[in-house]
Amino acid sequence: MSLARNLNKILSLRSLAAQNRLFNLNNNLINKSLLINSVQKRYLSNEQEPKIEIKISQKAVPHFFRCSVNDPLKHNSVHLNKFYKVDEKDLKVIDPFQECLTREHYAEFKAFNETALMIRQPAIEVIDYIKKLDLSLPAYRFVLYGNENGTGKRSTLLHLLHYCQKDNWLLIHLPNWSAVLRRSKESQPSTYKEGRLDTPIDAALFLKRFSVQNNKLLKELNLKTTKKYNWSNRDSSPEGTPLLDLIEYANTRIKYASDICGAIIREIKFQTNSNKYKVFVAVDQVNSFFGPTRLKRADKSEIKVDDITIARNFKKLLKNDWCNSVVVSTIGSVGVILPAPDRRTKFYDTSISIQNRRRVPCSLHYEGPLTPAHLLKKEGFYYLEPFIPIEVPSYSDSELLTHYEYYRDRNWLQSEDALTDDGREEIKFLSGNNPREFMRVCQTI
Amino acid sequence: MNFLKLSHLLNPLKINALSSSLPATKKISTTVMSNFYLNSLKLNAKASQLASTTKLPFSDADDKSNNERAENISRAMSYYLEKMAERESLMKFKTEEFEIGKRHLAKMMGENAETFTQDDINRSIEYLLPSGLFNKKARPFLKHPEDYYPKSKLAAFGSDGRPLHHLFYTGNPDFYQIIYELTQKYLNLNRLEDAMNLIKGRMKTIHKTDEADLNTRINLTGSVWIDRNKLNVKFNMKIDELSYNKFIIMLQKLAEHSLSKREETFIGQFIVPFEPPIKLSDIPALLKDETGRPYQELEVRQRTAIVKLKLYEGNGKIKIKAPEGNFNINFFDSLTQREQLLFPFKVVDKINKFDIEMEVNNGGMSCLSKAARYAISKALCCFVSADSIEKLRLAGLLTSDSRPKERKKPGQEGARRRYTWKKR
Numbered sequence: 001m002s003l004a005r006n007l008n009k010i011l012s013l014r015s016l017a018a019q020n021r022l023f024n025l026n027n028n029l030i031n032k033s034l035l036i037n038s039v040q041k042r043y044l045s046n047e048q049e050p051k052i053e054i055k056i057s058q059k060a061v062p063h064f065f066r067c068s069v070n071d072p073l074k075h076n077s078v079h080l081n082k083f084y085k086v087d088e089k090d091l092k093v094i095d096p097f098q099e100c101l102t103r104e105h106y107a108e109f110k111a112f113n114e115t116a117l118m119i120r121q122p123a124i125e126v127i128d129y130i131k132k133l134d135l136s137l138p139a140y141r142f143v144l145y146g147n148e149n150g151t152g153k154r155s156t157l158l159h160l161l162h163y164c165q166k167d168n169w170l171l172i173h174l175p176n177w178s179a180v181l182r183r184s185k186e187s188q189p190s191t192y193k194e195g196r197l198d199t200p201i202d203a204a205l206f207l208k209r210f211s212v213q214n215n216k217l218l219k220e221l222n223l224k225t226t227k228k229y230n231w232s233n234r235d236s237s238p239e240g241t242p243l244l245d246l247i248e249y250a251n252t253r254i255k256y257a258s259d260i261c262g263a264i265i266r267e268i269k270f271q272t273n274s275n276k277y278k279v280f281v282a283v284d285q286v287n288s289f290f291g292p293t294r295l296k297r298a299d300k301s302e303i304k305v306d307d308i309t310i311a312r313n314f315k316k317l318l319k320n321d322w323c324n325s326v327v328v329s330t331i332g333s334v335g336v337i338l339p340a341p342d343r344r345t346k347f348y349d350t351s352i353s354i355q356n357r358r359r360v361p362c363s364l365h366y367e368g369p370l371t372p373a374h375l376l377k378k379e380g381f382y383y384l385e386p387f388i389p390i391e392v393p394s395y396s397d398s399e400l401l402t403h404y405e406y407y408r409d410r411n412w413l414q415s416e417d418a419l420t421d422d423g424r425e426e427i428k429f430l431s432g433n434n435p436r437e438f439m440r441v442c443q444t445i
Numbered sequence: 446m447n448f449l450k451l452s453h454l455l456n457p458l459k460i461n462a463l464s465s466s467l468p469a470t471k472k473i474s475t476t477v478m479s480n481f482y483l484n485s486l487k488l489n490a491k492a493s494q495l496a497s498t499t500k501l502p503f504s505d506a507d508d509k510s511n512n513e514r515a516e517n518i519s520r521a522m523s524y525y526l527e528k529m530a531e532r533e534s535l536m537k538f539k540t541e542e543f544e545i546g547k548r549h550l551a552k553m554m555g556e557n558a559e560t561f562t563q564d565d566i567n568r569s570i571e572y573l574l575p576s577g578l579f580n581k582k583a584r585p586f587l588k589h590p591e592d593y594y595p596k597s598k599l600a601a602f603g604s605d606g607r608p609l610h611h612l613f614y615t616g617n618p619d620f621y622q623i624i625y626e627l628t629q630k631y632l633n634l635n636r637l638e639d640a641m642n643l644i645k646g647r648m649k650t651i652h653k654t655d656e657a658d659l660n661t662r663i664n665l666t667g668s669v670w671i672d673r674n675k676l677n678v679k680f681n682m683k684i685d686e687l688s689y690n691k692f693i694i695m696l697q698k699l700a701e702h703s704l705s706k707r708e709e710t711f712i713g714q715f716i717v718p719f720e721p722p723i724k725l726s727d728i729p730a731l732l733k734d735e736t737g738r739p740y741q742e743l744e745v746r747q748r749t750a751i752v753k754l755k756l757y758e759g760n761g762k763i764k765i766k767a768p769e770g771n772f773n774i775n776f777f778d779s780l781t782q783r784e785q786l787l788f789p790f791k792v793v794d795k796i797n798k799f800d801i802e803m804e805v806n807n808g809g810m811s812c813l814s815k816a817a818r819y820a821i822s823k824a825l826c827c828f829v830s831a832d833s834i835e836k837l838r839l840a841g842l843l844t845s846d847s848r849p850k851e852r853k854k855p856g857q858e859g860a861r862r863r864y865t866w867k868k869r
Contacts, residue, residue, distance in 0.1 A: 148775065367769035425796040429761060430783050432774035441780065 063409060065402040067119060072163040075127065079119050081399050083406055086115040086162060094165050096212040097205075099175040100158045100284075104439065112410045118403065120152060122392045123159040129388070130163075130326055135278060138320040141387035143286070143372050144330045150436025151392045153330040157282050160328055164280040169326075170268065171213045172281045174206070174314060178288035178336050181305065184295060191232060192259055196307050197295065203257035203310050204250060207264070211247045218244055221277055226270070229263050231256040243267060262313040269316065272324040279325040281317050286329035288336045289315055290380035318384060329384075331375045333366040338375075395433045403435070407442055418445045525600050532597055539590035546587055563588070619682045620692075627695055630711060634704045663705040668716045670696065675717070723838055728826050741824040747816040748850045750808025754801065754817065756824040761797030766804045776805075782814035789822035792840050793833045799825075819845055 067082035069075065075084070098106050109115045126142055133140060144153045154175075165171060180202045190196035211218070223243045230236040235256070237246060243264055250260040272279060289311065295303040305311045318327060368374055372389050373381060395403070404424055407413050417423045427445075431438035547566060551558035554569045566587050576584040586593075601618075602608050612618040612625070671679070673689045684692070699705060700712055731739040740757045763786075765776040777783050790796045801821070805813055822842035826834050837843055851860035858864050 148773070369770065422794075422796065425761075426787060426791070429774070429787050429790070429796055430780060432763065434773075434775055437775060444780075 063405070065405045065409070071166065072127070072159065073166050075119055075124060075163070077124055080121060080124065081118065081396075081402050083116040083118055083402070086117060088115070090162060090165065091115050093213060094161050094171070094173075095158065095175075096209060099209075100161070100173075101154055104443075105155075108412075108439070111412075116406065117155055117159055117162075118152075118399065119159070120156060120392075120399070122390050123156040123163075125390060126156075126160055126328065127163055133326065135324045137323060139322055139325040139327055141318065141320065141384050142326070142328045143376075143384065143387050143389050144328065144392050145370060145372055145375070145389060146332075146392040146394070147370060148394055148434055149332060149334050149370070150434050151394045152435050153332065153392045154284060156392055157284065157328060157330060161280070161282055164326075165213070168217060169278050169280040170217055171210075172265075172268075172279060172317060173209060173213060174281075174283045176284065177314075178285045180308070180311070181288055181291075181293040181295065181337060182335075184308075187295065188255075190258075190309055192309070196309050196312075197297075197303055198255075198258040198309050200254045200257045203261040204254050206310065207247050207250050207257060207261060210264070211244065215244075217277065223267065223271060225263070225267055229259075231259055258309040261310050265313045265317065269322050272322055275324060277324070281325065281327040281329075283314075283318070283327065283329040285332050285336050286318070286384070287331045287338075287375045287377075287380055289318070290377060290383065291337050294337060331370070331372060333368075333370060333375065336375075338366050395435055395438065397428075397433075400428055400431075400433060400438065403438060412442060413445050415445045418442075521602075521606060522600075522604055529597065536590055536594070539594070543587070543589055550587065617682060617684075619680055620684055620688070623680070624692065624695065626711070627699060630708050631695075631699050631702065634699075634702050634707065637707075638702075638704055661704050661706050662702070663700050663709055663712055665700055665716070667719050669719050671715045671717050676715070723826075723834060723843065725831060725834075728834075731827050739828075741827045743820045743824050745816045745820040745823070745845070747819070747846055748808060748812050748848070750812040750816045751806040752813060752816040752820050753804040753806075754820040754824060755803075756821065756828075757800040757802070758798065758828065759800030761799070763801045764803065766802075768806065777810060777814055779810075782810055785814040785818040786821065788818060788840075789825055789837065789842050792822075792836050792842065793825055793829050795825075795829070799828070815846060818842065 065083055067075075067079045067084040069079060070085045070087070072084070094100070122144065129140075129142075144156060146153055161171060161173065180199060184199040185201040186199065188198050188200065190198045224240045225237065225243070225246070226239065228236060228239050231253070235253070237249065246260055246264060250257045268279060289305055291305070293303050293305060293308070295308070297303060306315070318329070372387075376384065401424075404427070408419065413419060415423070418427065427438065427441050431441050547561060548558045550566060550569055551561040553573070554565070556565065570585055570587055574585045578584050601610065601613060608614070610618040610622070612621045615621045670693050673684060673686070676689070677683060696712065696715055699708065705712065729741070731741060733739055734757075738757060740755055743754045743756075745752045745754070763774045765772045765774070767776060774783055774786065777786070786801075787796065790799065803817060803820075805817075808816070819842070822837050825837065826843070829837075834843075853859055
């Protein structure tokens with residue numbers, strides 16, 4: 001039955017896009033005799049045409065859960081609790097490797113054939129602040145936090161990234177950052193200084209992302225280095241090489257990627273005084289900068305965050321010794337290595353999924369409060385101070401209602417019981433107004 | 446009578462003289478009576494003489510056998526009597542002991558020995574000798590010996606060794622006696638019905654309505670048949686499940702007879718009034734908050750889990766206070782456990798209309814969720830109508846799961862799980 005239900009979902013979604021294409025597809029399928037079972041036959045055969053309601057006429061009618069304004073520059077508190085559509089072209093620029101949100105989110109975007117984000121209070125609040133900021137002052141730091149996990153910190157970050165991309169900011173985006181500390185793809189000792197660790201592939205990935213996100217702006221600005229950089233005894237780049245050339249150079253010589261990464265960050269940071277451009281730094285899970293790592297040297301001695309070259313460089317972005325910049329960061333416990341109080345369990349790590357893990361002795365699940373003071377600890381708190389904490393709360397009733405109506409519009413809820421008022425109340429009860437839980441509950445219906 | 450007394454006193458030789466002196470009318474009667482009396486005396490004398498001195502040849506063998514049998518019977522009977530006497534003396538000794546013990550206990554507790562009841566004894570023993578033994582029968586007690594010594598049965602045979610009851614050889618005479626009576630009564634009713642039908646047929650003009658028929662039938666509404674255990678206790682016998690079921694079927698048949706009201710007293714022995722499983726009077730009243738908001742408080746334990754619940758009328762907010770911190774419903778990881786909390790509300794059709802405050806301790810997650818479900822449904826009873834309570838009961842939400850935690854076995858990892866087997 002689940003297969004039939006999913007098929008129904010997919011088919012009905014496709015109907016919104018193009019009906020003709022679907023029938024062509026059906027014909028092809030039948031010709032190639034790829035049908036597996038009777039359920040598919042029922043849906044894909046020519047004799048019994050699938051009952052598909054065509055909602056092309058309804059498409060033009062604005063729904064109350066949809067925002068008519070898709071440009072994030074014009075978003076304000078009037079458009080609260082509504083979904084706006086992100087252009088696919090924009091998304092490919094902002095989030096080229098689909099790292100900003102979770103895998104579940106991208107699966108939904110693919111199924112719905114569109115990327116829709118909810119306009120929520122914290123995002124609007126930060127946008128309001130950014131509009132009014134005096135950028136000649138030192139960097140502004142925002143910290144997004146929630147009292148629970150899964151309240152939508154990353155999606156607000158995506159919204160802010162979209163806004164800044166439209167507003168011609170230079171984007172520096174560090175998504176899924178703490179994975180480097182847990183298990184870097186490749187590591188080698190640094191040539192620049194002894195005892196440090198280079199993570200060339202991660203650095204190259206960052207440079208790639210950076211170049212995709214800011215390709216247009218970098219070409220316009222045509223930034224050049226102000227210093228001669230020596231990568232090794234033989235290789236060096238002279239003063240006045242464009243940054244884009246440096247990135248290309250890193251692609252060819254991945255060995256130097258982490259050093260080049262540091263050089264680019266240095267150049268961007270100290271050329272902001274020219275007031276030619278503004279920098280928007282988005283850091284996911286900023287508290288992992290102030291914790292332990294899982295990496296070890298050959299002699300089994302522990303590696304600190306400051307010993308990793310790119311981490312050291314990224315950490316400089318969080319300081320407020322530069323202007324024309326805004327830093328927005330999130331803090332969280334999921335996927336972050338946190339020092340545990342128990343001696344037997346060195347770290348919390350939620351990648352272990354035990355159903356009853358909360359009750360298992362020496363469990364590796366962090367259950368403490370999720371406020372900045374608890375997660376950043378003393379070191380991180382004083383490093384980031386002064387910062388503006390912004391809470392991302394779980395759904396209010398109206399937000400939950402709009403999300404529910406959106407799913408309903410997308411034919412995501414197939415069970416008839418889920419479409420009734422009682423069903424909605426049940427989903428609300430089971431999810432506890434948590435957006436991620438709401439999403440997961442609705443996946444199964 | 447005066448005459449008899451006189452005759453008893455007089456010498457038999459003087460009787461004739463006396464009779465001659467009496468009037469003619471009373472002569473016959475007196476002579477007959479006196480003759481009978483004299484004969485009987487003579488016979489007695491003769492018999493005694495015979496027994497002591499001479500023995501008739503034909504009665505010799507019979508007497509011998511009689512004597513033997515009497516000896517056998519007397520052995521069995523004497524054994525029985527011996528046992529009875531033994532038991533009696535034992536009981537006497539034990540009751541004395543009990544009385545003394547009771548007095549001592551009363552003195553120890555500083556109470557009056559005269560008014561010291563069995564309840565007081567139980568209470569003081571629980572206080573003086575607290576015991577955590579699992580089996581309650583294994584815990585210390587002080588009771589009257591009649592309460593815990595097995596009761597002695599009356600002899601089921603007479604002095605001649607033959608059983609008294611005609612159904613003795615069935616093995617369960619009391620039970621089969623009842624069944625015998627039952628069938629007899631049923632047959633009698635059948636006979637009576639036939640007779641009445643005959644009369645009805647003759648008197649065609651008189652016509653009885655169905656309502657009258659109903660009046661002759663016994664009314665069993667509001668009552669149930671007696672439980673097997675209770676039946677065993679009431680009639681002091683042992684019946685197995687199968688014969689009990691058969692017995693109930695027979696009773697049902699008798700009760701459904703059209704004239705069953707005639708046997709109301711007999712059937713009434715086996716009827717117990719039906720008690721509703723949940724009494725509305727038992728449900729506690731709502732408590733009130735400082736702000737005047739009604740709520741209900743409960744504590745439920747299951748296995749090792751402890752749940753302290755407060756249920757308010759509200760918007761569906763859930764607060765769970767665990768040793769790890771404060772949570773909402775996402776304290777429970779899996780959906781199945783969250784659905785446990787949802788279920789009672791769904792039965793009553795009041796989702797998101799109550800606020801929950803829970804304090805949670807010990808236990809595993811599924812155990813906690815089950816305990817929470819029971820606590821919620823019990824607390825809900827105070828808020829909802831009687832119909833909804835019945836719905837909750839039918840859904841099985843008002844029965845607690847009384848299964849304890851299974852103990853860990855030595856040589857095993859847990860209750861059932863073994864250590865992984867390793868060759869060496």
